[in-house]
Amino acid sequence: MFDLWSFLHQTAAASMAALFVLVLQHIFRDKLSPQWQYAVWMVVVLRLILPVGWLGRSAIADLTGLGEALRTWVELGLDSAWSSPWTPSLPLAGIPIPPAGGLPRSVTDWLFLLYLAGVLLSALWLAAGGLRLRRSLGEAVPVAGARLEAVAALAERFGLSMPRRVVESRAASTPFLVGVVRPVLVLPMGWAPDRKVILHELIHLKQRDVAAGWVTALFRCVHWCNPFLWRIFDRIDNQREQRCDQLVLERLEGEDRRDYGRVLLSMADDGRRRFPGATTMANGGQNIKARIQAITRFKAFPRGMGLVSVCMVVTLTLSLVVGLPVSAADPLPGAVRLLGPVGSLSYALSHRPATVGGALDAYSKGIYAQYHDVQDCYAYQAMTLPQEQLPDLVEEWRQTDRAGWSVLPGTDPRSASYRTGPIFRGLSYDGEGGYWTQMYFFRDEGGPREGTEHSIGYRRHTLHLQRREDGTWTVSPLSVQTGRLASPFEWEQIRLTSYDNLPFPSQEPPVFTWHGEADGVELELWPEAELRV
Template sequence: MTDLWSFLLQTLTAAGAAAFLLVVKYLFRDKLSPRWQFGIWGLLALVLLHPAGQGGRYVLLNWPLWLETLKAALTGDYSLIRVIAPIPLPAPLGGPQTPLDVLYFVYVTGVVVLLAWYALTYLRLRLALRRGNPADDAQLRRVAAQYDLPLCRAVEVEGLPSAFVCGVVRPVLALPAGQAVDDKVILHELLHLKYHDAAWGLLICLFRCLHWCNPLLWYCADRAGNDAEALCDQRVLERLEGEDRRDYGRILLSMASGKYARAPGTSSMANGGRNIRERIEAIARFKRYPAGMALASVCVALVLLFPLVLGQGQTLAKANGLGHSGELEFHTAMASARLTPCTTAAGALDTYGKAVIEQDGIYRALCAPIDQQADLAAQMESFAHGPDNWVHEHWESGLPGYPDQAAGYFLYNLTETDSGYTAVVVFPLQLAYLDGPDAPPVRESEEGHAYTAWQAVRAERQGDRWVVLPQGDFHLAELQQAYDDGVSLLTWGDPALPAAVTYAADVDGLRLEIVYQTIHTVDNTVETSNSMSWFFGTSTSFDTTPKPNALFDSARESYDFIGTETVPGAADLVNRYAAAPVWADGSGPSLEFGSGQGSSSDGTFWGNARDSGSLQSGGGSGLGGDPNEAPVWPDHYRMVLSYVDGREEQTVELRPVEGGDVP
C-alpha cells in the first residue's frame, strides 16, 4: 500500500470477506466445532496478507472497479490502483501534495503509533515478569505429565489477576503470586502453550494496527480472540470428566480480567470479563463432535477458499451510448477496461483490431498502456461537448474509411522481438477515403475495387498486461488479386500488402521476386439466427466483442511469385519454373516441375510460363505447429527455370532483400 486508494482497496476487500465470514459463522455456530469457528479466520488472514486486486481479480464485491471509478471521477487520475504489499510502504519523497496524501499520512501515522503502543505494552509486561519470582513447578509438572503437555519457565508476579502465557520465542507462564492456582487453570494455559496461541494473538494485533481505522476488522479481531479462547475451553473440556467439567465455568470467572487483555504475544487476548459470559454459555452447550464432522468442516472451508482468497476476474463493463446522466457509467467503463488486462499477445492484438473496427475507445483502453489512459479518456470526453452534452465511447483511430465489420481484421507477419511482437493489422474497407478523410469516398461495389487499410503495430508486455502500440499511420492498399471475394481470400495473403520477407534474384534479364507473408487468426466466428433460421439455418458473422485472453487458433503462410523483365523479351524464353523453400539448416523439399500450375503444402510451387503467358504464381498452406509460437521463415528459396530454346536449366537462389517490408 503506497497511497490512500491502495489502502482503501486492501481494507475494503478484507471487510467484505470479513462480513461474509461473520454470516457463515453465524449460520454454522451450533453445527461446526470451535476448531472450525477459530480456524476459519485463517481465510480472512489470507485475504489480509494477499495484496488486493492483483491480476484484476476481486473478492466477493468489485471494490477495484468502484474505487477506480471514484478515483477517476474525483481526481481525473487514470492510473491503476495497485496494492504492492499488504502493509504500508513509504510514499514518494517530498511530503504530502494533495489532501488524499495527507489522509494517507494520517493513516500511516496511526499504524506506527498503534504498533508503538502495543510494543510498549509488551515491554512493560515483560519487565513486570522479570521482577517475578520463579514458581514452584511441582504442580506444573504434575499437570503437564497427566495430560502430556509441554512446559515452559513459570514465574509468580505480585498483583497479577490471572494466569497467562507471555511470549512466542521464549514463552513464560505468569502466575498470580500468593494465590493457589487450580489445576484446570494450569491445564488451560498449557494448552495455549501447546497450540502456540500467543503467536496467533500477535498476528491479530498486527492486523489491528494495519487496519486501525476499520471498525469491522477490529470487531473481527475481537471475535477471533474470543474464538481462540473458546477453542482452548473446548480442548480443556475434552480432557475433563464429570464434576471437573461442570466446575470449569466457575474457574473461568476467576480468570476474567481486563488488565492485560489484548496484550500482544500473550494468551490474554480475550480474558476480559465481557467475554466470559459467552464462554460459559459455550461450556454449557459442550459436546464432542463426531470424527466425520472434521471432513465436513474441511469441505466448507475449501468451498469458501475460492471466492474469498482466489476471487474472480474482471469482465468488461461496456459503455454503450451514454447520455448526459451517464458520465459516471463512462468512468465505470474506463475503470473496467483498466482492470481487465489483456493476458496474451493474441488477446491484445484482437482487442486492438476490434477497437479500430468499432471505433471504440473503451476497447482501445483495454489494450492501451496505463500511461495513455488519461489522454484516451480526454479524447472520448471531447465528444461530450455537443449540443446534447453526449458522452460516449467514440475514438478516432485514424482509419481512412469505414471498416467492413462483417470481414473483421487480418493479422499479417507476426514477428517476435526482444520486447514482444510486431505485426501488420489489415482492415478491409467498405468505404475508402482515397485522398484523405475530406475527399469523397469511393464505394468498392461501384468501382469493382477492394480497398484495405493496414497499420504496423507492436504488442508488448507491460506489467501484468499486454498492450498494443501503433507504429505509424494507416496506409491504403488496393488488392492486386482479382478475386470475386477478395475479403475472405485475404486469409491467403495479397502482394499489395506488406511482406514479412521479400526474396529476390536477377537472372537472364529477369527480376524474380517472392513476396512471403504470414497470417494469424483468432477464432471470431459466431453463429447468428433469426425467425426464419428453422428453415434457412443459421449464418455466421464476425464477433466484434474483444477477447483479451484469446490465443491464435491458426497460422498460415502465403507466397506470391512474379518475374518481371529487365531485358525485353526475356520472359518469352522461359518454359517452366519451380521453386522450393530452403531452411536455415539447408533442408527443404525436393525441387520438381509439376504439371500445369500449382503448389504444395510443403511450400513448393510451379508453373508453365508458355501456357499461362506470364511468370506469376504462388500458393499457401498452414504453418503447422503451435500457432501461438512466432513462425520461422525460410532462409531462402531455390528456383529452377527451363527454357524454350533448349538451353540448360538454370538454378538460382532467391535471397531476402535488405531493408524489405518487414514491419
C-alpha cells in the first residue's frame, strides 16, 4: 500500500470478505462447530495478506471500480505527490510501503502520512506491551517437583507437547502461555495445577495460538482506522478461545465438562483483556459469558460438516481472494456509465491491456465506437493511449459530455458501414521492445448495377505499440502524411473505383508488405490480392 487509495482498496476488500464470512457464520451457526467457525476466518486472513488485484478482481462485491472512480474524481482536482488520476492505485502489498520521492502536496498525501503515523504508533504500543509482559516475568521462577510432574503427566495422557519451560510468577493471576519460538507456560505463584485449565493452555500450544494472536494484532496496527475490522479481529480472537474450549470438552467427560464451565464462570468478573502475546482462559467478562453459553450447547458435530466448512473456505477464497482476471475486452458495466466520464476513465485505467492482441482489440473498439457511443469511444481510447496524452483526452471528453453528444461530432455517418475490419497486417518488431502494424477497415460504397462503377473504400492507420513499465501496452497512431503521431481519427482514406468489366483500372489494390532479415539474407514480400465486395 503506497498511497491513501491503495490502503482504502485493501481495507475495503478485507471488510467485504469479513462481512461475507459473518453472514455465512450466521447461516450455519448451529451446523458448524467452533473449530470450523474459526477456520473460515482464514479467507479474511488471506485477503488481508494478499494485495487486491494481485490474482484478479473479486467475483463478489468488487469495490475496486467505485474506489478507482472516487480516486480519479478527487485526484483530477489535486496535485498529489504520491498518487495520480492517470495510474491505478491497486496495492502492491498487504502492508503499508513508505512513499518514495517528494514531499506531501495535497490533502490525500497528508492523510496517507497520518495513516502511516497511526500504523507506527500502533506498532510501538504493541511492542511496548510485549516488553512490559516480558519484564513482568523477570522474577518468575521455574516450577519443579509434583506440580511440574502433574503438567507433564497431563500432556502425556492427551498426547500434547510440553512447553519449553513452566514457571510461576507473582504477576500472573491466571495461567497463560507466552512465546512463539520458545513457549513458556506461566502459573500464578503457589497455584495448585487444575488439569482443565492446564489442558486449555496445552491445546493453545498445540494449535500455535500465540502466533495467531500476534498475526491479528499486527493487522490491527495496519488497519487501525477501520473500526469494523477491529470488531472482526475481536471476534476472531474470541472464536479462537471457543475453538479451544471445544477441543478441551472433546477430551473431557461427564462431571469434568461441567467443572470446566464452572472454572470459566469464576473468571466472568475478570475485566482484564488478553494481551496478543499470550493466551489465557480469561478474555473479558462478556466473552466468558458467550463461551459459557457455547459450552451449554456443546455437542459432537457430524464429520460431514467439516467437509462443508472446507468447501466454504475454498469457494470464498476463489471468489473473494483469487477472483476473476481483468481484460481490456470486457464491456463497460452499466454502473460505470452512470458515473460518466470519471467512471469510464477510472475503469479504463484499471483495464489496460496486458497483451498486444488486447491492445489492438481495445484500440479498434474505440475507433468503431465513435459512430455509436461516445462514452465507449473515449473509454477504449484511454485504455491504450500513452499517459502524457490522457489529460488532453479528458478535457476533450468533458467538453463532449457537457454538449451531450452521443457520437463524436463531424463523423461521417457512412463510416459506420465499415463492416469489414479491423484487419491488422504487417506486425513487425521495432527493435526497442515495441511493434509496428497497420489497421484496415473496408467498405463497399457502390452498387453492382450495369453501367455504374463499383467504389471500394478503405481506411488505413499505421500504429506503434509500446510496452509500459507495468506490463500493459499503449497504441499510438502515426500520420502517413506527416510521419508524426496523429489523432486516432486522422485516417488515410483511399477510395478504389472499378468498372463491371475491369477489376481495378484506376488504382492498385491495398498492398501489404512484410520485411525480414536472418543470417545475412534479406527478404521482402509484396503479396497482392484482388479485393471484391
